[in-house]
Structures are given as C-alpha cells and as structure tokens.
Amino acid sequence: MNLETIVNLKLHPIQDSSYIQKCKDQLDSKGALVMENFLNSDTVEYLQNEACEVRPLAYFCHQNHNAYLLDPDPDYPAEHIRNLEQVSDKGCITHDQVPENSLLRTIYEWPDFRIFLKQVLGELIFPYADTLSSININYYEQGQQLGWHFDNASFAVTLMLQSPGQGGEFEYREKVRNSEKGDSAFADTEAVIKGKLKPKTLAMGDGALVLFRGRNSLHRVAPVVSDQARILVTLNFNTEPGIMLSELARMAFFGRLA
Secondary structure (H helix, E strand, C coil), X not given: CCHHHCECCCCCCCCCHHHHHHHHHHHHHHCEEEECCCXXXXXXXXXXXXXXXXXXXXXXXXXXXXXXXXXXXXXXXXXXXXXXXXXXXXXXXXXXXXXXXXXXXXXXXXXXXHHHHHHHHCCCCECCCCCCCCEEEEEECCCCEXXXXXXXXXCEEEEEEECCCCEXXXXXXXXXXXXXXXXXXXXXXXXXHCCCCCCEECCCCCCCEEEECCCCCEEEECCECCCCCEEEEEECCECCCCXXXXXXXXHHHHCCCC
C-alpha cells in the first residue's frame, strides 16, 4: 500500500533529516510535539468509521488514583496531594480487537514510521509482547475524563481521531517534577490540580499525531461535555524487547489478561 494515501508526507516528510531534527528540537524543548493533519482526510474518515464499528467491543473502566499512579502512602493523610484521589474513566479497544486490515496496523508496523519515532524520541522502541497493549483505541464519552497524573513511561505516541464537540481538552504543565532526582514536587503538583497554577492546553485536531513526554509533566484530559466522544488511538511501544504490560495494568485497562 502507498503510504502517501494514508499519511500526509508532503506536510510531514518523516524521512527527511532536517524535518526529523526540527521535530526532535521541539519535543526536547517543549515536551510535546503536535503534527497536525498527519493523517490524510480520507484516512481520518476511515478510522473514525472503524472506531465506531468496534465500539461495542470496548471495555469501560472507572479508576481512582493519585497523580503519581502509586499506592497510597500511609505517611500522608488522604487529602495530601501525594494521596489525593483523581478519577479516570474511558473505554478501550485492545490490540487484538483492531481489525487485521486496519490502517492503524499499517502505520504502527511501517518501518519508516518507527525509524522516525526512534530518532525524534532518541530511544529504542519495541512493540509490546502481549496481544492487548500495542495499539489501543480509547473512547472518552460524555462525562468521562483522564485524571491528573504523571506517566510512568517516558513518552506517549497518539493519534487524535475525533475531537469532542465540547470539553475533553488535553491540559498539561511541563516539567513539574524531576522523577530522576526523586523530586515529587508536591507544592507545584497541588497548585496545578487546585487551580493555583494555570496549565497549558495542547490543541490537536482530527488526524494529528502527538508525541508527549509525560513522566515529569503533569497532565489530564478534562471531562467531555458533548454527546460526541473523544476518540484517541495510543500507539504503544516499550524501550526494551519482549516486554508485556503488567498483569495489574492489563486487568485495570482491558478487563482481561489475554
């Protein structure tokens, strides 16, 4: 298949060394890279229709968690920012539920795309070894959200398929903590969550490819207000080969292990 019929390579020449460096520089300086109109309009329409067709298979979960995605620390009270509960709820289609002929698989497995990601991220990338975790289609329907948190992974790669009519904004504050140095940044984390520090909004239209470094950047998806769902694809990679997503995470996100 001609990839130019799927991806806008004229706007995003991902094989061009100067373009790759430009993307890398922006990700390194801002912690986020939004490549608008990465997918051609026909691809967006195709994938939106596909997402609607498989929607009945989605597993919907509701989770309470803290911003650090860690078990509660008994040394702090429940209302302390270390333990303060956030809410996340969404639906998810797993990798094995994505149709075999889906363009999502074509993009995910495209060698030049993986080379581009490796060079921009500056990391090795490998698909997950389990059958559920590599490609996920996520649905945020009316009232659903992704609560404030820091990622455990060093990067996220996503495709926006459908923006909601209202709500569902991706909000973030970059470089809040320094996990590498063990700095949890309780004060700034609390200030963002309680509205004393204003977050940024990362705008992304339908068909955008987004690279985001969320390990030290606090972020969330605001509650969706409209009837139209927010549909986002996560293209998930690990920095080591042969790794499965943990059983705990698979049960939480997918409701099953295989």
